[in-house]
Amino acid sequence: MAKKxxxxxxxxxxxxxxxxxxxxxxFIPASNEQRQKLEQGFGTARFAFNWALSTWxxxxxxxxxxxxxxxxxxxxxxxxxQFPWMTEVPKDIPAEAIRDLSTAFKNFFDKGxxxxxxxxxxxGKAKFSFRLPGDRLRYREAIRDDGTAVTEVxxxxxxxxxxxxxxxxxxxxxxxxxxxxxxxxxxxFCMEYEPIKRTRRVTKPMSVGIDLGLVHTLTLSSGxxxxxxxxxxxxxxxxxxxxxxxxRKVKGSNNRRRAARNVARxxxxxxxxxxDFTEKATTNLLxxxxxxxxxxxxxxxxxxxxxFSKSLSDSALGGITAALHRKATKYGCLVTEIxxxxxSSKKCRKCQVKNHDLTLADRMFHCSSPTCDHKEDRDxxxxxxIHHEALSQLPRATGEAxxxxxxxxxxxxxxPVGKPSRRSRKRMPxxxxxxxxxxxxxxxxxxxxx
Numbered sequence: 407m408a409k410k411x412x413x414x415x416x417x418x419x420x421x422x423x424x425x426x427x428x429x430x431x432x433f434i435p436a437s438n439e440q441r442q443k444l445e446q447g448f449g450t451a452r453f454a455f456n457w458a459l460s461t462w463x464x465x466x467x468x469x470x471x472x473x474x475x476x477x478x479x480x481x482x483x484x485x486x487x488q489f490p491w492m493t494e495v496p497k498d499i500p501a502e503a504i505r506d507l508s509t510a511f512k513n514f515f516d517k518g519x520x521x522x523x524x525x526x527x528x529x530g531k532a533k534f535s536f537r538l539p540g541d542r543l544r545y546r547e548a549i550r551d552d553g554t555a556v557t558e559v560x561x562x563x564x565x566x567x568x569x570x571x572x573x574x575x576x577x578x579x580x581x582x583x584x585x586x587x588x589x590x591x592x593x594x595f596c597m598e599y600e601p602i603k604r605t606r607r608v609t610k611p612m613s614v615g616i617d618l619g620l621v622h623t624l625t626l627s628s629g630x631x632x633x634x635x636x637x638x639x640x641x642x643x644x645x646x647x648x649x650x651x652x653x654r655k656v657k658g659s660n661n662r663r664r665a666a667r668n669v670a671r672x673x674x675x676x677x678x679x680x681x682d683f684t685e686k687a688t689t690n691l692l693x694x695x696x697x698x699x700x701x702x703x704x705x706x707x708x709x710x711x712x713x714f715s716k717s718l719s720d721s722a723l724g725g726i727t728a729a730l731h732r733k734a735t736k737y738g739c740l741v742t743e744i745x746x747x748x749x750s751s752k753k754c755r756k757c758q759v760k761n762h763d764l765t766l767a768d769r770m771f772h773c774s775s776p777t778c779d780h781k782e783d784r785d786x787x788x789x790x791x792i793h794h795e796a797l798s799q800l801p802r803a804t805g806e807a808x809x810x811x812x813x814x815x816x817x818x819x820x821x822p823v824g825k826p827s828r829r830s831r832k833r834m835p836x837x838x839x840x841x842x843x844x845x846x847x848x849x850x851x852x853x854x855x856x
Contacts, residue, residue, distance in 0.1 A: 425601045425735055426580070430594040431571040433559070443564045444584065444591060447495045451536040452527045454481065454492075454500035458507045459524055474508040496562040502537040502581075534586040538562060540579035540595070547572075559593065569593065587677075588670035601735060613697035615793025617750065617785050618723045620714060621769070624687060625785035627793035632687055637679035638720040645672050680722050688729040692737040699796025700727055701750060702743040742796040750788040750795070756780045 435441045458477050465472050478501050485492045485500075492500060513521035527533075544560040557569045561584065577599030585592050615627040624632035638645075648669045655662035691698060705724035709715045727743075734741045744750065751771070752760045757778040764771065764784075771787045773780040 448534040451503040454503040615699040617789040627789040702746040750791040
């Protein structure tokens with residue numbers, strides 16, 4: 407007798423939605439030998455990308471099929487004879503570089519994206535980075551002699567490296583990206599987790615509109631104005647002097663390498679100050695409000711104007727918007743973008759009449775309607791218009807409360823993180839060693855951060 411088929415709920419068959427989050431921290435190489443291996447990894451990733459691009463173009467000219475697996479297998483079959491130095495680095499480095507090229511061509515042929523044709527990476531100018539899969543990652547927690555706990559990660563064929571900050575894992579580690587900026591090394595862990603779906607009622611005091619500008623970087627609809635540190639302007643004199651010293655040195659000399667290192671350090675410091683402001687300002691906003699309305703600026707088009715390109719780059723307006731979208735899931739906030747053609751500065755919020763005579767030099771808004779005659783600060787007026795437009799885009803509900811569906815990071819791990827260390831406690835230096843099982847947060851403490 408045939409068995410009856412069990413009735414299954416369609417909701418159970420629905421695919422689980424996962425989100426990605428990255429945790430980036432600096433690490434300290436243990437020796438000069440590790441630094442040399444890291445540099446070999448950067449060079450191998452750049453060489454593999456350029457080799458794959460040349461092979462891709464040659465195969466395309468001869469009407470041969472191109473694929474990620476085909477290029478990877480071809481490189482593995484010839485690297486021991488033609489490129490024996492490539493065996494000194496992890497085999498995943500050239501494979502991931504070829505995967506990057508495959509993704510670049512996929513984005514180029516996709517009509518929905520505006521990706522450009524992949525270019526060859528030039529030595530000295532390309533980004534120093536390579537990627538390793540997370541399923542082979544091992545890490546441990548050790549205790550120093552002074553009692554402080556540190557996290558060490560094992561990179562294949564490179565060895566154990568010490569992280570500057572403890573690894574905060576909220577899900578399964580997909581891959582780790584190792585990079586270098588100036589003379590400092592970084593490790594970025596990309597993690598996959600299952601977000602929690604919940605509904606929150608949003609009231610008007612818990613929402614805000616943000617106007618982005620050059621005079622005042624952030625202007626809130628509540629009247630608060632936030633200024634950026636203008637790090638590029640602060641270090642403009644030092645940067646110009648360092649560049650002059652760089653171009654006076656002989657090419658290929660050690661003095662030129664030292665001068666180039668000083669210029670790179672200055673650029674890293676400028677970028678760190680700008681990034682610190684962006685991260686802190688956006689975090690404070692996401693913690694204070696549930697709904698944030700921001701204008702969709704065409705930053706790439708504004709940079710082409712030439713008149714305000716340096717100030718726009720120094721303010722990092724595009725980075726602020728990107729940070730709000732990137733961290734909205736983490737803090738359970740809804741970020742709404744207003745259409746870039748919405749006249750937030752020229753439209754009167756009282757009578758809805760546009761003032762077409764308003765220029766950039768006018769810092770006060772004057773309504774052109776003779777019956778209204780509304781006057782207000784230009785940036786605050788624009789922020790209030792953005793706030794009103796953002797609320798109008800939310801689902802309608804009775805009263806001032808509006809239900810908004812949000813996604814947040816779970817307080818517990820959604821899966822295994824990686825592989826624990828295979829070394830025993832007796833053979834581990836500097837204190838006790840733990841596996842990669844992360845201690846789960848207290849729900850009462852995690853609720854304060856979400």
